[in-house]
Amino acid sequence: MRIAVFILVIESVYVSSATPSQQKSFHGHKVLDILPRTESELKSILNLIEEYELDVWYEPKNLNDSLHVHVEPEKLGQVLSHLKKLGSEVKVWIENVQKLIDGSFTPEDNLQRRVIMQRSLNLNKTYYNYSEIMTYLDYVQENARGVHVSQQVIGQSVKGRDLRVLKVSRSSNSAKKAIIIDGGIHAREWISLASVIWMMDKLVFNPRNDPDVKKLLKKFDFYLIPVLNPDGYEFSRTNDRLWRKNRRINSGSNCVGVDLNRNFDYKWNPNRGGSRNPCSTVYSGTRALSEPESAALASFINSLMGVDNGGRVQAYLNIHSYGQYWLYPWGFTTAYPVDRLDLDNLAQVAVTAIQKVNGKRFTVGSSRNVLYLAAGGSDDYAKGSAGVKYSYTLELRDTGAYGFVLPEKQILPACEETWAGVKAFALALAKS
Ligand SMILES: [Zn+2]
Known part of the structure; x- marks a missing residue:
């Protein structure tokens, strides 16, 4: 296997590094695994997701396939009680999202990473x-x-x-x-x-x-x-490990970003798997x-x-x-x-x-x-x-x-x- 080797000018590379304090914390955030058994149950779950502006990680591809949804700690109690009312099968898929993020990548201010970078780009x-x-x-x-x-x-x-x-x-x-x-x-x-x-x-x-x-x-x-x-x-x-959209400033909203993969011009329709709400992670x-x-x-x-x-x-x-x-x-x-x-x-x-x-x-x-x-x-x-x-x-x-x-x-x-x-x-x- 060939590894490409080249020298980087370190000074120009690190200008965009964030200080750790800028990073959003995901302590206490969970990912739930929900198994919708009928189409109407899924519709109710999707309405709940829209209402609470939750972030879907994984969409079910078949019947009997589950949905993964990321829930902030402050919404968790209410979301779980709604799901209970719907009679949905729910389990906690990821207990603590921050724990998953910690250690998953080398921060840019890590000295060891800089040393590696100076020598080569190990793809x-x-x-x-x-x-x-x-x-x-x-x-x-x-x-x-x-x-x-x-x-x-x-x-x-x-x-x-x-x-x-x-x-x-x-x-x-x-x-x-x-x-x-x-x-x-x-x-x-x-x-x-x-x-x-x-x-x-x-x-x-x-x-x-x-x-x-x-x-x-x-x-x-x-x-x-x-x-x-x-x-x-x-x-x-630099700021939010789980950011999905682009960084459009949406007029009339405090929420940033458009989901680029809901924005293309063929049968464009926010009501089909997208959203008209700029705060949604799938805003069209x-x-x-x-x-x-x-x-x-x-x-x-x-x-x-x-x-x-x-x-x-x-x-x-x-x-x-x-x-x-x-x-x-x-x-x-x-x-x-x-x-x-x-x-x-x-x-x-x-x-x-x-x-x-x-x-x-x-x-x-x-x-x-x-x-x-x-x-x-x-x-x-x-x-x-x-x-x-x-x-x-x-x-x-x-x-x-x-x-x-x-x-x-x-x-x-x-x-x-x-x-x-x-x-x-x-x-x-x-x-x-
Ligand atoms: Zn994607």
């Missing part, structure tokens, strides 16, 4: 901040040999951070069929960003050692967007594509699909955690896409490859399910509006033991299995 050792990741993109571009790497800024976040795309291709000006992969649309899903950076490293520095990568670059250009929601990601690092925004981050991605996909580009995008992968799923559209309706079988077949190839690495089982399915709809997702947009045939949402590790707070020691196995899945998927796509 699999820690979760890097936005500025470190951007430095790494420049490093990749400058040090690529035998493959062509270019960067493009496709827009800016609400707070003005660049949204960068890194293109990996066999030669310059390549205009092959394209695969777009993005990470970090939801701020707290850190493993998603780490996995995209890992893929970048494998594509750029591995073609000589890995004949599969060589094959893939003969067929495809890869467009990788490691940080789609940089403001949210930085906020989740004032209108479709109201956010610069989602608008930038939408226009980037469209530009590669437009007449000048001849509909180049064959696949779009939107990477999240957690739950271990490889999902295809639609999120907005219970209906399946007409080419469901094609999407299902390639997803099966991917999850089989994933399981071979560390034994982790991923489930293939459609984002929609009998119980839970979510409109305004980027996967629905890529397929429904832009016309990308193979559009998927990946939910990486785990199944809830750590949830969003996947510890650093799992970065390596998570990245390895995800890469195996993506590679197998792309090889199968090349043959399709």
Whole structure:
């Protein structure tokens, strides 16, 4: 395995570090596991979640699948008594969220981390901040040999951070069929960003050692967007580990942020798995594509699909955690896409490859399910509006033991299995 090595200018990297006092504490916060047995029970539970502005960690994908919801200590008594009235089956899934967070990542002011950073960027050792990741993109571009790497800024976040795309291709000006992969649309899903950076490293520095990568670059250009929601990601690092949305200041509300994955312009509908309440963690925004981050991605996909580009995008992968799923559209309706079988077949190839690495089982399915709809997702947009045939949402590790707070020691196995899945998927796509 090759580890990329480069020197970082430490002073410029730590300007955004927060003092520990800025960090929101999650002491006494719990995650409940609720098992809704009927559709009407689920509806009542969802109403309760909306009423108390609770944060859903995991949505049930099937009947007899449970819901994980994060509850603040001051709301716990009331929420539990409501659930009791509904007769719901409830257990405490995570006893103390802060305990889970403690020790799950190396703080930026940790001396040991600085020493490691000075020597190298060990991709699999820690979760890097936005500025470190951007430095790494420049490093990749400058040090690529035998493959062509270019960067493009496709827009800016609400707070003005660049949204960068890194293109990996066999030669310059390549205009092959394209695969777009993005990470970090939801701020707290850190493993998603780490996995995209890992893929970048494998594509750029591995073609000589890995004949599969060589094959893939003969067929495809890869467009990788490691940080789609940089403001949210930085906020989740410095202030609130469980932040999900972007950092939009919502007019007329004290609550910040829009859920970018409810903001896309295909069948946008806050009443379907989103919300019109700016305080909700799934706030859909004032209108479709109201956010610069989602608008930038939408226009980037469209530009590669437009007449000048001849509909180049064959696949779009939107990477999240957690739950271990490889999902295809639609999120907005219970209906399946007409080419469901094609999407299902390639997803099966991917999850089989994933399981071979560390034994982790991923489930293939459609984002929609009998119980839970979510409109305004980027996967629905890529397929429904832009016309990308193979559009998927990946939910990486785990199944809830750590949830969003996947510890650093799992970065390596998570990245390895995800890469195996993506590679197998792309090889199968090349043959399709
Ligand atoms: Zn997500």
